[in-house]
Amino acid sequence: MSRRLLILVNDAGFFLSHRLPLARAAVAAGWEVAVATRPDERSPEIAAAGLAFHPVPIRRFGLKPAGELRTALAVAALCRRLRPDLLHCVTLKAAVPGLLAARLAGVPAAVLAITGSGRTYSDGGLVWRLLQRAIPRYLSLLAGPRTRLLVQNPEDGRALAPRGALAERTVLIRGSGVDLAAFAATPEPPEPMTVLLASRLIAKKGIAVYVEAARRARSERPDLRFLLAGAPDPGNPDAVPEATLRGWHEAGTVEWLGRRDDMARLMADCHVVCLPSQYGEGVPKCLIEGAAAGRALVATDVAGCREVCRDGETGLLVPPGDAGALAAAFLKLAAEPDLRRRLGARARAVAEAEFDVASVNRRTLELYDSLLD
CATH class of the missing domain: 3.40.50.2000 (Glycogen Phosphorylase B;)
Incomplete structure (x- = not known):
């Protein structure tokens, strides 16, 4: 029996440009793969790529408690229906509600893939400084033994899991990869630069x-x-x-x-x-x-x-x-x-x-x- 993977992402376009090759590799490895994101003009391309698409109310921007809870409850309901073996949350915006959803629905394993800390860790405003302190504690509190924080650079790992159990469950894989055949090295074109x-x-x-x-x-x-x-x-x-x-x-x-x-x-x-x-x-x-x-x-x-x-x-x-x-x-x-x-x-x-x-x-x-x- 194949294992079931649910990928949660906050933007269909980002999934298509950055994580579609991973989803296809998972299918080739025998996984049943579904993708959950907000419906928009590009989300039909997910189904066109041969993947099951499930709309969920997740916002592209911002972290607001009421909105994150609404997303978490919707994703938890979807998880109870699909019964995934693993929930892969792509971006911090997806990881915050996704981790709560995984715990609520009893998903056996979760991967929280951080694709950059972005505005959350670059803005100096009071609200953002509070989030910079709250998010690592939140992730550490809810992370189970089969939760992994997947980061693309060491700085994000130190920011989001500075200490405790989650720091020991942080995995570094640099980037989403590039197709070396598609982006072949060629001689420079003629000047001007x-x-x-x-x-x-x-x-x-x-x-x-x-x-x-x-x-x-x-x-x-x-x-x-x-x-x-x-x-x-x-x-x-x-x-x-x-x-x-x-x-x-x-x-x-x-x-x-x-x-x-x-x-x-x-x-x-x-x-x-x-x-x-x-x-x-x-x-x-x-x-x-x-x-x-x-x-x-x-x-x-x-x-x-x-x-x-x-x-x-x-x-x-x-x-x-x-x-x-x-x-x-x-x-x-x-x-x-x-x-x-x-x-x-x-x-x-x-x-x-x-x-x-x-x-x-x-x-x-x-x-x-x-x-x-």
């Missing part, structure tokens, strides 16, 4: 800093190109307004491409992949894809980014929020193409050694097995 930022278009990703850095760099090197890929996200309170994106594009500072699904082609057509995030990431998918494509990386020195963008080895790290330092990094790589290519070659080697999606999926399935043996 082209930089790509592909990301959710929210302020905390450093979008405005990137645009300002592009403006400064182009004031010295007008031939440089700066691409910005991503769709507007009006439902996100941190979203960059579409009018602002269009203004940047029309001014010629950056080329806004909108949503793109051909990331491998985009990276093959650029020289540098950038993510100037201003908060803690897990391990950003755009950076590991850039590394797999053999491109030099430029990123901010924050949790997650430095797991793959290693200063002087695979790319250049700059302080978060520093447009001047970011522009200087771009100009350095434009002036030193041999350095840029060396960084890109090493980035590919690191991707092959540490971020292969097949390896990430295998290790995750081994974690599942260890909890149910």
